[in-house]
Amino acid sequence: MAELGVDAVLILPFTPEFSKLSAADFVVKVLVDKLHAKAVVEGPNFRFGHKAAGNVRFLAEQGDVYDFDVEVVDLFVTGEAGGGEPFSSTLTRRLVAEGGIEGAAEILGRPHRVEGIVVRGAQRGRDLGFPTANVETLPHTAIPADGVYAGWLHTQGEAMPAAISVGTNPQFDGTERTVEAYAIDRVGLDLYGLHVAVDFLAFVRGQARFDTLDALLVQMADDVQRCRELVAAAEKP
Ligand SMILES: Cc1cc2nc3c(=O)[nH]c(=O)nc-3n(C[C@H](O)[C@H](O)[C@H](O)COP(=O)(O)O)c2cc1C
Ligand SMILES: Nc1ncnc2c1ncn2[C@@H]1O[C@H](COP(=O)(O)OP(=O)(O)O)[C@@H](O)[C@H]1O
Numbered sequence: 001m002a003e004l005g006v007d008a009v010l011i012l013p014f015t016p017e018f019s020k021l022s023a024a025d026f027v028v029k030v031l032v033d034k035l036h037a038k039a040v041v042e043g044p045n046f047r048f049g050h051k052a053a054g055n056v057r058f059l060a061e062q063g064d065v066y067d068f069d070v071e072v073v074d075l076f077v078t079g080e081a082g083g084g085e086p087f088s089s090t091l092t093r094r095l096v097a098e099g100g101i102e103g104a105a106e107i108l109g110r111p112h113r114v115e116g117i118v119v120r121g122a123q124r125g126r127d128l129g130f131p132t133a134n135v136e137t138l139p140h141t142a143i144p145a146d147g148v149y150a151g152w153l154h155t156q157g158e159a160m161p162a163a164i165s166v167g168t169n170p171q172f173d174g175t176e177r178t179v180e181a182y183a184i185d186r187v188g189l190d191l192y193g194l195h196v197a198v199d200f201l202a203f204v205r206g207q208a209r210f211d212t213l214d215a216l217l218v219q220m221a222d223d224v225q226r227c228r229e230l231v232a233a234a235e236k237p
Contacts (some may be wrong), residue, residue, distance in 0.1 A: 020044075023049025027062045029057070039069040045086075063217040079108050099145030101200040111151065111199040114141055114179055123176065130220055132165060132180035133191045135198055140152060149203040150227035152236070153181040154197040160186060161231035163224045165196055165209035171216050184228055202230045 001009060011029070012018060021029065026049045031037040040059060044228040048054040070154060075086040082103030082167055095104040096112050104112045114137055121134040133153060138145060146167035153162040160183040168174040178219040181198050204226055 001024065005208050008021045011055045011194070012098045016192055020050050023054025023058060024062070025049070026054065027059070027066065030064075031068065037068045039071060041073060043075050044072050045075070046209070053072055068111075076107075076233045078103050082106055093142055096142045096144050099147050099206075101149065101203060103143055106143075111201050112142070112144065113194065113199050114143060116141075116179075118194050120192065122172070122174075125180070125182070128217060129229075130163070130224065131189075131232070132182045133189075133196060134180045135181065137179060143177070144203075146177070146207045148207070148223050148227075149200045150204055150230035151204060152199040152231065153183050153199040154199065155194050159236055160184070161228060162198065163204075163227040165207070170207055170209040171213070173234060177233065182224065184224055184231075194232045201234055202206060204230075 033041060040063065042056055042059065044056060046056055048059075053131050056070065056072050059166060063070040068099070077084055077086055078091070081100060082091065083100075087107045092107045095101065095107075101112050114135060116135040116137045119135045119136045121132070125132040144166055147165075149164040149166065151162050151164050152159045153164075154160070161209055162181040162183050164179065164181045166177070166179050168177050179198060181196075208216075208219070210219065
């Protein structure tokens with residue numbers, strides 16, 4: 001916040017009492033009496049006061065009365081990856097849940113990140129040739145849709161290019177949904193117990209169940225190559 005030049009943030013808890021404040025009372029009690037606002041900057045869709053009765057036109061009229069400026073700024077709108085919709089936290093969560101992490105990154109201004117401690121899994125990855133750090137996420141973490149992603153595995157100040165798998169491992173009849181990251185070309189790592197962060201750069205494909213284990217391994221090698229290229233072409237977060 002400070003880096004953005006913000007000196008203070010005021011959070012108004014949305015209590016039942018606050019929700020009953022009329023739009024006119026919000027202006028007088030909050031903006032004028034408490035904040036002594038000189039200027040109020042809003043998006044065009046801003047609503048306030050009981051039953052969202054206040055809009056930017058009303059706010060501008062009140063500004064004339066109480067002597068504050070009202071500036072209406074255009075909403076940021078996502079590009080193709082975000083479906084051309086206005087930026088919002090709801091849209092960000094939806095995009096992440098749908099695997100649209102490129103669109104989510106556009107809104108966030110950085111890749112979406114999932115963090116946690118590395119825990120033990122089925123200990124199978126090493127035999128497949130792709131050991132994967134299984135990240136124990138906190139409840140309510142926004143986990144991207146099941147699939148394979150390119151990204152980074154961060155730990156101890158290092159950002160390692162990674163192939164990330166999210167899902168239940170249908171190939172092995174798994175039931176638990178996991179977030180696992182293979183640090184590309186890295187051997188001999190011991191990440192158990194460490195706090196790691198996984199940054200999601202790009203969606204590669206959905207989870208699948210193959211007819212044979214060999215078919216999965218061929219696909220995984222292909223995925224890793226694709227992830228290597230995607231990460232190499234991206235800016236390091
Ligand atoms: C690049 C990559 C692609 C993967 N694709 C699939 C997949 O399509 N289907 C699947 O069931 N598991 C997939 N996995 C997950 C593996 O099944 C899992 O990493 C492996 O079973 C090791 O699990 P463990 O860490 O619990 O030992 C993929 C993993 C990686 C790294
Ligand atoms: N390149 C790598 N990427 C991720 N983890 C690695 C790598 N090399 C070694 N490891 C270690 O191997 C573990 C993953 O091996 P794996 O066989 O998949 O076991 P598990 O099922 O317990 O995750 C990681 O937790 C980490 O400690």
